[in-house]
Amino acid sequence: MDRSSGEGRLTGETESVDNAVDLVSRSRELETAAFDAVLEDETASRIQWATPDGLEIVGRGVAARFTATGTDRFDRIRTQASRAFNGLAHDGPEHARPRAFGGFSFHDGHEAGPPWTGFDAASFVVPQLFVTRTDDGTWLTAVGEHSDTVADRLERWHDRLTNQPATRPADATPGVAATRRTTSQTAWTEQVDTALERIADGQLTKVVLAQSLSVDLEEPIDVPATLERLRRRYPNCYGFLVDHDIGGTFFGAPPERLVSKRGACVETEALAGSVPRGETPAEDEAHVDRMRDDPKFQREHGLVVDAIREQLAPLARDLTVSEQTIRRLATIQHLRTPIEATLEGEHHVLELVEALHPTPAVGGVPPDAAWETIRDTEPFDRGWYAAPVGWFDAAGDGEFAVGLRSGVAADETVTLFAGNGIVADSDPDEEWDEVQLKFRPILDELR
Numbered sequence: 001m002d003r004s005s006g007e008g009r010l011t012g013e014t015e016s017v018d019n020a021v022d023l024v025s026r027s028r029e030l031e032t033a034a035f036d037a038v039l040e041d042e043t044a045s046r047i048q049w050a051t052p053d054g055l056e057i058v059g060r061g062v063a064a065r066f067t068a069t070g071t072d073r074f075d076r077i078r079t080q081a082s083r084a085f086n087g088l089a090h091d092g093p094e095h096a097r098p099r100a101f102g103g104f105s106f107h108d109g110h111e112a113g114p115p116w117t118g119f120d121a122a123s124f125v126v127p128q129l130f131v132t133r134t135d136d137g138t139w140l141t142a143v144g145e146h147s148d149t150v151a152d153r154l155e156r157w158h159d160r161l162t163n164q165p166a167t168r169p170a171d172a173t174p175g176v177a178a179t180r181r182t183t184s185q186t187a188w189t190e191q192v193d194t195a196l197e198r199i200a201d202g203q204l205t206k207v208v209l210a211q212s213l214s215v216d217l218e219e220p221i222d223v224p225a226t227l228e229r230l231r232r233r234y235p236n237c238y239g240f241l242v243d244h245d246i247g248g249t250f251f252g253a254p255p256e257r258l259v260s261k262r263g264a265c266v267e268t269e270a271l272a273g274s275v276p277r278g279e280t281p282a283e284d285e286a287h288v289d290r291m292r293d294d295p296k297f298q299r300e301h302g303l304v305v306d307a308i309r310e311q312l313a314p315l316a317r318d319l320t321v322s323e324q325t326i327r328r329l330a331t332i333q334h335l336r337t338p339i340e341a342t343l344e345g346e347h348h349v350l351e352l353v354e355a356l357h358p359t360p361a362v363g364g365v366p367p368d369a370a371w372e373t374i375r376d377t378e379p380f381d382r383g384w385y386a387a388p389v390g391w392f393d394a395a396g397d398g399e400f401a402v403g404l405r406s407g408v409a410a411d412e413t414v415t416l417f418a419g420n421g422i423v424a425d426s427d428p429d430e431e432w433d434e435v436q437l438k439f440r441p442i443l444d445e446l447r
């Protein structure tokens with residue numbers, strides 16, 4: 001376990017917390033909404049999490065860290081976390097309670113190398129210091145092993161944030177010096193053709209193929225400010241940022257919830273099928289009508305609904321698939337089907353994450369043939385792209401997004417990722433155009 005803390009480096013205070021040691025947590029209300037200072041230090045293992053329904057959390061430092069590799073990584077994270085959370089004493093409101101933030105790599109065989117240096121196959125952090133903003137107010141929480149150190153940290157940061165003048169996030173973008181593709185349009189056509197051959201052979205029904213785009217910046221990037229701008233443009237998406245004391249910062253504004261669990265209630269969704277926005281409301285609708293009426297889009301979407309239903313059914317007492325709707329974002333529109341379930345018995349949110357990842361919205365059908373096609377044809381490592389990113393708490397509740405519309409910033413390069421579902425009748429050129437739309441959220445904020 002890495003016991004270093006970014007905060008320790010800043011203040012001369014170091015604290016190592018063992019998973020077997022009881023954690024103490026304490027909160028107090030914060031009268032200011034200006035808490036950017038929490039994210040100022042890039043070496044502080046920062047996290048940020050924001051949901052469309054208004055929860056916002058920013059944190060720094062490491063009170064406990066859980067990491068795992070291999071096929072049992074979901075279980076191993078759960079075991080480490082339950083040891084750390086079992087002895088937790090939290091003095092504060094429920095919404096400001098400690099949570100573990102982090103995520104997983106797309107493949108369980110992932111090895112951390114550039115641009116994913118520092119990103120293990122599974123990695124979560126309980127921050128030493130974090131701010132939680134909800135409709136119930138803004139709260140500051142400190143977590144650690146010793147109640148005196150925790151109380152000191154809480155007071156010190158309370159004073160610092162209260163006395164800090166409110167700053168507006170920087171509007172200046174870093175600027176793009178150059179872009180490099182890992183996949184040319186010719187190579188993409190070959191990739192899609194390989195997938196189409198396997199579909200024609202009957203080995204495969206659907207696969208989501210992705211591309212990456214490396215963007216060299218003119219100036220160093222301020223990732224929290226970039227994420228703030230993204231959130232303003234995409235208010236109905238998640239916003240996340242994860243970094244460690246080494247390596248880059250993974251961030252993004254995904255439109256897709258993988259799963260949320262509170263008690264026995266589970267919410268998830270199928271999001272698959274993409275068309276552009278139009279110039280006018282009538283054009284928007286024309287694109288949507290084309291997608292709604294097209295058997296190819298419906299088949300592609302239906303596979304995701306079916307897979308989610310099958311994965312959740314063994315864990316659920318009842319399951320409701322609602323009517324298909326449209327998720328309209330600033331640059332793209334998707335078919336969306338909300339799915340809710342009530343759990344049968346006790347389950348940790350990580351069990352649901354494991355059952356669902358990857359849904360055919362980012363993987364494919366059947367899963368093994370899809371994974372093989374991704375491995376055979378994609379010339380780069382997906383890392384944490386298209387994988388679960390989010391949080392869980394001591395009770396096993398939590399929420400995860402799919403790490404899409406995302407990029408990893410390291411030095412002065414941001415590597416972006418985007419993909420699209422390929423089924424029988426997919427056209428490589430149309431698929432190429434749809435993928436380019438998915439680079440836009442972050443690319444637009446870098447230019």
Ligand SMILES: C=C(O[C@@H]1C=C(C(=O)O)C=C[C@H]1O)C(=O)O
Binds near residue numbers: 274334438
């Ligand atoms: C794979 C991505 O998006 C996913 C694939 C979609 C599709 O195939 O139409 C739509 C939404 C997402 O589930 C991405 O954004 O990179």
